[in-house]
Every structure is written in C-alpha cells, then in structure tokens.
Amino acid sequence: MCKGKRDMSTLRAAAALTLAACLLTGCSNSTGTPTGSTAGTEFAIWDPYPQFDDSSDWVKLLTKCGTDAGVAVERTGYDTTDLTNKALLAAQQDNSPDVLIVDNPVVSTLADAGVLTTADELKVDTAAVSPNLLAAGQLGGKTYGIPIGANTLALYYNKKILDAAEVDPATIKDWASLTAALKKVKAAGKKGITFSAIGTEEGSFQFLPWFWGSGANLTQLDSPQGVAALELWTGWLKDGLAPNSVLNNTQTTSWQEFAAGDFAFSENGTWQLANAKKTGFEYGIIPVPSQAGGNAPAPTGGEFVTAPVQSDTGRYDTTEKLIACLTSADNAFTTDTTLSYIAATDAVQQKQVTENAELKVWVEAVQAAKGRTSDDLGTKYPKISQPLWTAFQASLSGSATPADALKAAQTTAAAATR
Structure with missing residues (x-):
C-alpha cells in the first residue's frame, strides 16, 4: 500500500493512543534529527536506545549488519514515546525508516495505522520465536515484526529477612x-512486599501478573477472578503486609524501598538485576505465583524489530537481511545481554542460562508471560488499562470495594472499546 494514500485521521488517532500504550522507560530524550533513506545504498534504522552512541556495541552491530547487506546504515536513537510519534509523522510524509525498533505495545498501534509491513510481506522468518512473545506483535491474524528480546516481572526477596522469619x-x-x-x-518485625500501583500504565503492568494469575481476562475486568486479584492487593494493604x-510508587521508587533492606519482597523486573547486586544483602528471585499455583503470566516488555511500509518495495529484500542479522542467534545473545533482556527463542534462552544460571528464573517467567496487546486486543488495550488502574487506585485507597471499582472499570472499558 502506498503511504500517500493512507487515512491520515487514523494516523493522528493512533498517535494519541501511543502515549497510553507505552510503558515508561529510563531512556533520555534524543536531540538528533531523523533522516530517511535518501539513496539506494543508505538504509535508515530508528531505535529507542538513545543512551547508546556510535562507540557502543549496539551501533557497531547495526553498522556491521549494514555492511554485510551491502549498504550503509544511518541510525537515529529516540526516546520511546518520541520515536513512536516520529514514526507516525514520517509515515504521513512518506519518509519512514527502513527498520523501526519499537516498544512491543506500540506495534499494534502502528500496524492499525497502516505504517508497518507484515512479516509475511517481508519474508521474515518468525518460526523460532516463542509464540507468547510473538503474539504482542500480532493484529488481525497478521504478524508485524519480530521481538528482539523481552523482559518481565518476578519477585525479588531478601534472604536474611526470610531466614529470620523462617x-x-x-x-x-x-x-x-x-x-x-x-x-x-510481619510477625518477625519486618515489612512484607512492595510494588508499584501508581495510576499509570506502570501500575497496570505490575497488576497484570495477579490479574492474569487469577484466570481473569482483560475483556471482562469485573469477573470473579479479576475481583479476587484486586482483593489480594487490597487485603495486603489493609493487613499491613504492603505499604x-x-x-x-513507580517501579523505581518501589525498588528503592526494597533496596533499603527492610522489605522481604519486591515485584520488579529483569532490568533491576544489576542494581540487585549493589544492595549489599543476599537476594533471590522467584516467579510471581498464580492464584492456584504455578507461574502467573506476567506482561512482557521489550522491543520488536519492524519494517515500515515503503513506496519503493524493492528495498524490502535488503531490509529483510538487516532484520535477519539483528535477530540472528549470535547477535540476539549479545544484544539481549546488553539490554538485560531474555531472548525470544528457546535456543538463545538456553545459552543465556548456560552463561548465567541466575537467569533461569527469568527465562521461566518470560516463557509464562504474555503481551499486553495479545488476545488480539491491539489498540483496545490502552482503553482497558486506564480504567483498570483507576479501579485498583480506588480500591487500594479505600474509596471503593474491589468489586465496585472493577464494575465501574468494566463499564468504562466496554464503552471505550465498542
């Protein structure tokens, strides 16, 4: 489809949804100016890693992939939210990059706006990718891109506190x-568990393991299972087991509470592993448990490598080579180590565990995880997430019962997603 014929109102609406769909990141804003591919030997890659400069292993990999494909790569790094808005604008101007790496919840927004090619169109091989991770990039039965890796949530624990409490x-x-x-x-005089229940997407991200772990579905927020999940969180606060x-709390401030050494548990992500080693106390990690037992499906973070639609479809052969290079087993292992991600394929996951046994619990958590836009929710997800975080804020603050809060949330979400 030629980009000049896109419905621009759809693109603008998608841009508005993007802010709600993205999970907050620690990246700083980039001041670079995007440059589209202006010659047959130059291919543009945009990514959400402005923290990496030209001397980094990441940019060196991009350059090498370009060299191997016989082209020069022009790379620009953006903050996550800025990147998505720039991608939508570029699509309107028929000036999209050849390769676009975006946060996984954004894939459905861009796909719905007609910005992205499908994996089939580009002939990208996704066969080895774990289906639960690939689902975050699927919409309407089509796959848009391939995950570069994933992170998710688990429970860190303070071994000294647990030992003292037997x-x-x-x-x-x-x-x-x-x-x-x-x-x-608590009986031993210490604090129980800390997490983030802030009224943003970050809070929803942390609630989802408990919500999904009850057997609830995002299409029915006020199901008995969903109510049970909110009763769990609310009960912890009422009983003084959570503060x-x-x-x-954001995920950062929640981690700071745990790192101070008084809490037994912290719900947090793979990205805190380096900080965990700096706490000064012995720690461990267990998966978030589901209500009935086993690992709860936690939401996935991480990016997809996608290919925006180009007027010159002859560029796609080279774009496919760039994507294949970036997501190859060897390169994915190096990249995921740099980004503190778990790989998207079983083979690379096993290599990660062989290299670092501490990652075993994270591999298990990622294998049980699911994308926020999975179940073909796509752009409906942010319209559901906001009522959800409004509900748990109301229940935790005591202004509504879990059942009433979720009933109101379901009414709002149903009206927004019709």
Missing part, C-alpha cells in the same frame, strides 16, 4: 503461601 521461598507456590509468608515476615506508598 520462610523458605521454595514453598511459595500460590497466593495463599505467599500471603502466609508475608504474615510471618500505602504503593499508590504512588
């Missing part, structure tokens, strides 16, 4: 055993 983390297999452990920690600060 809690064996290996016995925590479901909600009941976790809550029992929190009560033993009231969770209402305003």
Whole structure:
C-alpha cells in the first residue's frame, strides 16, 4: 500500500493512543534529527536506545549488519514515546525508516495505522520465536515484526529477612503461601512486599501478573477472578503486609524501598538485576505465583524489530537481511545481554542460562508471560488499562470495594472499546 494514500485521521488517532500504550522507560530524550533513506545504498534504522552512541556495541552491530547487506546504515536513537510519534509523522510524509525498533505495545498501534509491513510481506522468518512473545506483535491474524528480546516481572526477596522469619521461598507456590509468608515476615518485625500501583500504565503492568494469575481476562475486568486479584492487593494493604506508598510508587521508587533492606519482597523486573547486586544483602528471585499455583503470566516488555511500509518495495529484500542479522542467534545473545533482556527463542534462552544460571528464573517467567496487546486486543488495550488502574487506585485507597471499582472499570472499558 502506498503511504500517500493512507487515512491520515487514523494516523493522528493512533498517535494519541501511543502515549497510553507505552510503558515508561529510563531512556533520555534524543536531540538528533531523523533522516530517511535518501539513496539506494543508505538504509535508515530508528531505535529507542538513545543512551547508546556510535562507540557502543549496539551501533557497531547495526553498522556491521549494514555492511554485510551491502549498504550503509544511518541510525537515529529516540526516546520511546518520541520515536513512536516520529514514526507516525514520517509515515504521513512518506519518509519512514527502513527498520523501526519499537516498544512491543506500540506495534499494534502502528500496524492499525497502516505504517508497518507484515512479516509475511517481508519474508521474515518468525518460526523460532516463542509464540507468547510473538503474539504482542500480532493484529488481525497478521504478524508485524519480530521481538528482539523481552523482559518481565518476578519477585525479588531478601534472604536474611526470610531466614529470620523462617520462610523458605521454595514453598511459595500460590497466593495463599505467599500471603502466609508475608504474615510471618510481619510477625518477625519486618515489612512484607512492595510494588508499584501508581495510576499509570506502570501500575497496570505490575497488576497484570495477579490479574492474569487469577484466570481473569482483560475483556471482562469485573469477573470473579479479576475481583479476587484486586482483593489480594487490597487485603495486603489493609493487613499491613504492603505499604500505602504503593499508590504512588513507580517501579523505581518501589525498588528503592526494597533496596533499603527492610522489605522481604519486591515485584520488579529483569532490568533491576544489576542494581540487585549493589544492595549489599543476599537476594533471590522467584516467579510471581498464580492464584492456584504455578507461574502467573506476567506482561512482557521489550522491543520488536519492524519494517515500515515503503513506496519503493524493492528495498524490502535488503531490509529483510538487516532484520535477519539483528535477530540472528549470535547477535540476539549479545544484544539481549546488553539490554538485560531474555531472548525470544528457546535456543538463545538456553545459552543465556548456560552463561548465567541466575537467569533461569527469568527465562521461566518470560516463557509464562504474555503481551499486553495479545488476545488480539491491539489498540483496545490502552482503553482497558486506564480504567483498570483507576479501579485498583480506588480500591487500594479505600474509596471503593474491589468489586465496585472493577464494575465501574468494566463499564468504562466496554464503552471505550465498542
């Protein structure tokens, strides 16, 4: 499809949705100016890693992939939100980059706006990618791009606190055993669990393992299972097993509470591994348990490598070579190590565990994870997420019961997604 014929109102609407769909990141803003591909030997790549300069291994890989494909790569790094808006604008101007690397919830927004080619059109091989990770880039039965890797959530624990409370983390297999452990920690004079329940997408990201772990579905927020998940969080606050600060905690401030050494548990992500080593106390990691036992499906973070639509479709052969290079097993292993990601394929995941046994729990968590826009929710997800975080804020603050809060959320979400 020629970009000049796109429905521009769709592109503008998609841009508005993007801000709600993106999970907050720690990237700084880039001041670079995007440059489209202006000659047959130059291919533009835009990514959300402005923290990496030309001397970094990441940019060196991009350059090498270009050299191997016989072209010069012109790379620009943007902040995540800025990148998405720039991509939508570039599509309107028929000036899209050849390769676009974006946060996984944004893929459906761009696909819905007609910005991206499909994996089939580009002949990108996605066969080895874990289906649960690939689903975040699927919409209407089509796949748009390939994940470069993923991160997700698990529970960090303070070993000294659990030992003092006579809690064996290996016995925590479901909600009941976790809550029992929190009560033993409180009885021993320490604090239970900290997490982020802030009224933003970041809070929804942290609630989803419990919501999905109950068996609930985002299309029915007020199901008995969904109510049970919110009752769990609300009960923890009422019983003093979690602090009231969770209402305003970001994932960063929640981690800071845990790193101070008084909390037994912190729900947080793969990206905190380096910080965990700096806490000064012995720690461990267990998956977020589901209500009935086993690992809960936690949401996936991480980016997809995509190919925007080009008027000159003859460029696609080279674009496919660039994507194949960036996502090859060897390159994915190096990149995912740099980004603190778990790989998107089983073979590379096993290599990661062989190199670093500490990653085993994260591989298991990613294998059980799911994308926020999965289940073909696509651009409906942000319209559901906002009522969801409004609901848990209301329940945790005591202004509504879990059932009433989720009933109101379902009414709002249903009206927004019709």
